[in-house]
Amino acid sequence: MSLVLFAHSVFALPFAVIGFFLAIQTTDQPFEWQKLLLMLLCMVTARNAAMAFNRYLDRDIDAINPRTAMRDIPAGKISANRALAFTIVNCLIFMAATYFINSLCFYLSPIALFVVLFYSYTKRFTPLCHLVLGVGLGLAPIGAYLVVTNAFHIIPVFYGLAVMCWSGGFDIIYAMQDEEFDRENGLNSIPAYFGGKRALRISELLHVASFIFVLLPIFYMPVSWFYYIGVIFYGMLLIYQHRIVSPTDLSRVDRAFMTTNGIASVIFALFYLLDIIFLV
Template identity: 30%
Template sequence: MPPAPYPSDSAPSPLGPDDALTPDALPDSWVARTPRPVRPYLRLMRADRPAGFWLLMWPCLWSTALAVPATEPQFWILCALFLVGSIVMRGAGCAWNDIVDRSIDLKVARTAARPIPAGQVSWARALAFAVGLSLTGLLVLIQLNGFAIALGIVSLIPVAIYPFAKRFTYWPQAVLGLTFNWGALMGWAAVSGGLAPAALVLYAGCLFWTLGYDTIYAHQDKADDLIAGVKSTALKLGPSTRAWVIGFYALFVAGLTAAGALAHMAWPYYLGVAATAAHLAWQTARLDIDDPTRCLDLFRANTGLGWVPFAGAVAAGLLAV
C-alpha cells in the first residue's frame, strides 16, 4: 500500500498533479515558475527547500569571520565563494542521498513525492546531475589555497557515508553533523592555509547544533521510519528529546564561546552568542515532538539564527581594526 498523502500533496499546485510538492517544500517557491522539464532536477537539489544550504553555509561564514575581519576584501570574496559552494554541494549531496535512499523514500509519506521515487528522474540521470553539481563545486574549491582544496576533497568521505548511516546507527544526525559543519574548518583554512584550535572547537560545537536541529526535524518521520526500518535520534531519544536537545544546544553555545575566546574576538561577538543562546532556549521551550508542523518550523528557524553569531563576529572584527 502506498504511503498516505499529506494534505499538501492533494492540494492544487502550480507544479501540476504529476509534479506535486513534497510536504516540507515552500509552497510559493520560485521552482514552480521554471520550465516543467527543469523542475524535477531543481527539486532533486532541494531548490524548493532552501533551509539546507543556509545550514551548510553558516559554519563556513562563522569560521571565516573568526579568522579575518570584514574590512579585508578577502572576507567578502570568501563569503561569496562559500555561498555558491554551499548551494551546489548541498544540491549534489541531496541528489546522492536520494539515489541511495530511493527504496526507503517510497515508504515515507514526506519523501514519496521526491523526483526519484516519484519516477520523474531516473537514478542514473540523478547521478549525472550530482556529478555536474560536484564539478561546479570543484570550480569554486580551486579558487582557494592548496590546504583548503585538500580539506574540501576530504569532506567527500562523510558526504558519501551519510546516506547509509540511518541503516546501522540511531545517530545518523551525528554523521550529518560531521558532514554539514565541515565549513567550520574550511573557512579558517581558506584564510590561513591551515587549522587552529578555534576552528576545531567551532567544528565540534556546530556538530551539536546539527544534532539538535536535525533531531527536531527527524520527529516528522518517526512513524514512517519505524515502518521503513531505519534509525534516527528521534526514535532513540523519544520522550527525552527535549532534555537532549537542551544539552546539544548548550554544547553548541559553549563551542561558539570557546571558539571566540581562542580567536580573541571582541565583545560584540559574545553579544551575538548570548542572543543565539536565547533563541535556542525559545526553540526548546516551543518544542512539541508530536507536532510535525511545529518541528518543521523550529528546524527552519535555525536558518535565520545563523545571522546572529555572524553579525556578532563581523561587528567584533570591525571593532578590532
C-alpha cells in the same frame, strides 16, 4: 532548487562566512574576492551533491513514506539518473574549485565529499546518523578558514563543533516526524531508538554543547559586546525551538527546523561581522 532544498543552505553557510572572516581577522592574510567566491562555490556544490545524493539513495524509502512521497524523485519530477548525474557534476565542480584555492583544500576535498555523501548511508546501520550529518555541516567554518590560511587553528574547530552539535540536535527534532516509520522499516534514528521524549532530551544536550562551543572563542580572541549579543540571540533561538516542539505535538517542527535555525545562524553571523567591524 526543489531537489536539493536550496533555501536550507542558510544553515551552515553563515558559519562558513564566519570561518572565512575569522581567518582574515586573526591572521595577516588579506581579503580576496576570488577566495570568497571560490569558498561560496564550494559550499553550494558540496551541499548540492550531498542533498541530491541523499534523495537518490533514499528514493525507494521516500516513495513509501507518506511524508516524503511527493519529493522530486518518487513523484517523478526528476529521474534518479539525473539526480545522480547532478551529484557527480557538483562533486567535480567542488574539487575543481578547491584546486584553485590551495593545495591543502584540494588534497582534503575527497575527504570532505566522502563525509557529506556517507551521511546518506548511515541511517541504515546507526542511530548516530544525526551526528554524521553534523560533522558534514561542521566542516564549513573549518574549510572556510583553510581557504584563507592553508592551515588549521583551534577557533574554527570550536565553530565546527558548535555547528555539529547544533545541526545534529535539530536533525533529531526533524526525525521525530518519522519515528514510527523508521522503527517499522528498520531504519536507524535517535527518535526510533530511544523514543521521542528521550530524543528531545538528547537534542537539548547537543544544543547546550553548541552554545558552549560558540562561547569558547572568547578565550582565544578579542571580542566586543556585539559578539555577546550574537551569542545571546543564538541561545535564545535554541531555547525557543525546544519550547514549540514536544513528543506529543510535532505540528511546529517545520518552524523549529527551518525558520528558527535559519534565523539563528544568520543573526549570529551578522553579529560576528559587526564585532569585527567594531574591533577594527
